[in-house]
Amino acid sequence: MSAARSCRPPRALAGLFVWRLRSTGARQIPCRFVHLYHVTSNKLITFQYFNFLKRMQLDQEKKVVHKISSASPVPQSWPEMSRRNELREMKSAAETEDSVIPGGAESKEDRQWKEMKLRPDDLPGILARLSKIKLTALVVSTASAGFAMAPVPFELTCFLLASLGTGLASCAANSINQFFEVPFDSNMNRTKNRPLVRGQISPLLAVCFAACCGIPGVALLTLGVNPLTGALGAFNIFLYTCCYTPLKRMSIANTWVGAVVGAIPPVMGWTAATGSLDAGALLLGGILYSWQFPHFNALSWGLREDYSRGGYCMMSVTHPALCRRVALRHCLALIGLSAVAPVLNITTWTFPIISLPINLYISYLGFRFYRDADRSSSRKLFFCSLWHLPLLLLVMFTCKKSVLEKEDKGELRGGSHEMAMEIRLP
């Protein structure tokens, strides 16, 4: 009726025809389309309600039209087809509709079957999940922190190229990691909705995407920034995909390798800015390295059942006491590393003082986790680690020793390089 008129005539005809055939069998109202038909023909509807119905109908119709148009070549030619053909086409059209007859568990399960066809609309979302876009964003921000902390004047183009290159490298590494882990991801609650597990993308496409991100990413870092950063990027991809991922199923050493993987991005940011691997880069890397342990060990404490069943060798399963000890040890190490920062002239002495409360707090939670070894203390430590790192990096940046200060102290002597630096200073 009025709802039916909102769709194009041949499709509406098809929809009605399907409905009519099915209703001769079952006496129940089979689908939303039919329900709308009844509703609109039986009661006085307001304008808003009509719009709501129209929207629902259009959503429904999109699915129905897609399925029906693909079921038979030309709907208008149905009257000419033989009776037997019509019935067969109707059956297949009815079965492909989303709004199948409810009731039987069979049809409910049938609805869960999805065609393995990649739709262009879905591709950005799928690739975002494949590349673990949130984790990539975190990695890029740690690289930016490394860049920002380097004691050189800020260059915007270099910064953007380094961030983009690091982001692409991270996307590639994450895609390959998911490519390797499909059956294991299927069996763990945390990861069972990943694109490769759900068949939304083929493994070939995942590998191609990884190549299309990794090769330009590393090339961008090597040619657009400097070869050292490019080499670090390539090394990090290798370390994550070929060392960490297989090692997860062989030995608990994977956690230490993973911590190195997490520590390299800020080092890359630093080398992108300065072009050299000096003590400051290693300190920043060290801070990220130490941070990984309370973060990951606390997270893995709640996933012991999944890790055990999935065959992952994690400290929390095989060596629980070591797991907690290492987390606490590295919380305390963060305090020590923060104190080393002014010694290396990266920050002023205000940094260890201001960062002491946050470092002490995470160490306290680490101690509670060590002593109590229960789910609540592990969760507290994990959530603390999530805000601890950004806050620490922010405080570090605000306490950064500016290049001007170094000049005043006469540490920099006049020379063409330093003169150029002077001019570029804001």
Place this chain on the structure above:
Amino acid sequence: MAAARGLWAGGCYRRHPLASASSSASSGSGRAAERGERPDRVGLGFRPPPHSHSDWIGPPDKHSNLRPVIFYVPPEESALERRLREARQEAQASNQRFWARHNRAFRQEKEEFIYSRLKAKGLEMRDESGQKATLSAEEMADFYKDFLSKNFKKHLQYNRDWYKHNFRITFLMGQVAVMRALRWLRGRKRNVEQ
């Protein structure tokens, strides 16, 4: 019908645990009949619509948590495409076997562990209200550690097999993609020449 089940053995473990046994015997003879169409019914299994030319993936299996795939057999399936499909079916079957068995063992051993621990504590499996008694995460930790170390070698072997399957399938997919691209280009050239 049995031949049809052969094609779908990978997808219907839940309903046809015996299908995989009959598939290897009948798949050879039935292959010619399957080309260009999907069989009409596979017992209680899902049937993809006949107009669809893609594979279909289903909900996670109850035992293995893996999603079964029903593979489409095109009418002119080349030898390479057939090798790819068979490799995928073989990998699917192998993964299904491993994980179904593994998860079942896990559940069983977990129940046994809980039962033995509760008995040691002098408790019943169900308390007064009929709720199933559980152990705390810390008590279960011993079981998890034990289970992981017991199955370590099994996992190492499975990892090797899985990586081999995965690389082989992806490589074949690459070859099929290149072959199809060349075929399409050749088709276009012929059209242009005509």
